[in-house]
Every structure is written in structure tokens, then in C-alpha cells.
Amino acid sequence: MENTFRDVNIALVNELAKVSAAIGVDVLEAIRLANKHPRVRLHAPGPGVGGHCIAVDPYFIIEKAPDLTPLIATARHVNRSMPFFVLEQVGKLVEPHAAHKVAVFGLAYKGNVDDVRESPALEIAQLLTEQGYRVYAHDPHVRREAVPFELYSAEDALKGAQCAVVLTDHDEFKLLPESLLRLMARQVVLDTKNCVRLEEGSAAVLYNYGNLHRLNTVPALAVSSGFRA
Secondary structure (H helix, E strand, O other), X not given: OHXXXXXXXXXXXXXXXXXXXXXXXXXXXXXXXXXXXXXXOOOOOOOOOOOOOOOOHHHHHHHHOHHHOHHHHHHHHHHHHHHHHHHHHHHHXXXXXXXXXXXXXXXXXXXXXXXXXXXXXXXXXXXXXXXXXXXXXXOOOOOHHHOOOOEOOHHHHHOOOOEEEEOOOOHHHOEEOHHHHOOOOOOEEEEOOOOOEEOOOOOOEEEOOOOHHHHHHOOOEOOOOOOOO
């Protein structure tokens, strides 16, 4: 019940994030204001739910009484949909093509651990690959043998990339130095964990759940396009 409670509440903010992106609202600011209420503590939206507890335990309750658990089942559906939502946002920045390199930062299901069980980051990396992007993954905590992808250094992952997608809030990702971002072909960062800060004066463009609505007006990088955000 504890883990189901958490899953349902995470689904609420993930759904609010989708609504906010569609109607032009900064959901992070809205959550900050809502949390001023002494009995409200909304989570932050993210790329999905992972781990062997929250992402799994609700199904045990659903299995026992499927006709009596529409709320729990819907929460699972919402959280399972988030990798596809992230994929959609990447597509607004960079059209799928083998010529387009995407750097994926983080494969673990949460920050500062090496655990990839049920990780939405792994699913997103796989979806990006299936869509046709060249995916270069970097995770300083995850062992190579634990994932079905090659792992690269931060420098190699970012070099020539048209977009960087942050999927795990490792401490190492909370400040992306300009010296690294300059290696990119196009300095655009999509932060799905709302954790990244850029150096003052950085030329990079940072998107997170607070300003996803702006992607609706950004032309995606096409194969022949010289567009730079």
C-alpha cells in the first residue's frame, strides 16, 4: 500500500505535467506554489517510475481485485506512458534519423545508484534507438554489463550530439559545464528530472518540465536543417 500510494501520487504530477505542457503552464512553479499549503506535498514530475518496488507492487493489488482497482491501474498506465511522452519531446527538438546523435545521461532508475531494474531511462534509450536516433549513453554509476547499451564518457557522449537528454538525477549531472556542452553540435539539453543547472552565461538551451510548452513552437532539427536552438 505504501508503494501504491507513492505510484498514484507520482502519476498525478506526471499527468499535471502533461496538461501544463499542453496549455502553457510552468508546472514546476505551480507545484512550488501548491506545496505552500501545509497539507500538500506534491512530487516532481519525471520520465517514469522505476525500481523493484513502486513500479511493481501496485500490480499485486490489481491482480487480486482487477474490477475494484481502476485508480491504481490508471496510475500505472500514466506512469508507464511517460517514456513515450519523453520520446515525443525529443522528437520536437530533433527528428529521428541515423544522422542525429542523442546523448542520454543516466540509465539508473534514480539518482546516485547503479540499479537499473524497471528503469524508465532504459526504456527511453531503447525507444530512441528504435526511432532511429544514434544513442550514446553515459552513466557514471551503472556497470556496462548491467545494460544492453554501450556506455561512453560524458565527453564522448556529448561530442557531436544534437541533443542531450538527462534521465537520472545523479549529482554529476546537476551542473553541466560549458566546456562539455561546447562539444555538442547543438547545445540543447532536455532535463526530465528537473535537476540540471547551467553555468552562468552558458550558450546552451535548457528545457525541463517548467518550460516544455515552449517546445510546441520550436522547429525540430531536420536532416538537412541548419537550425540551432
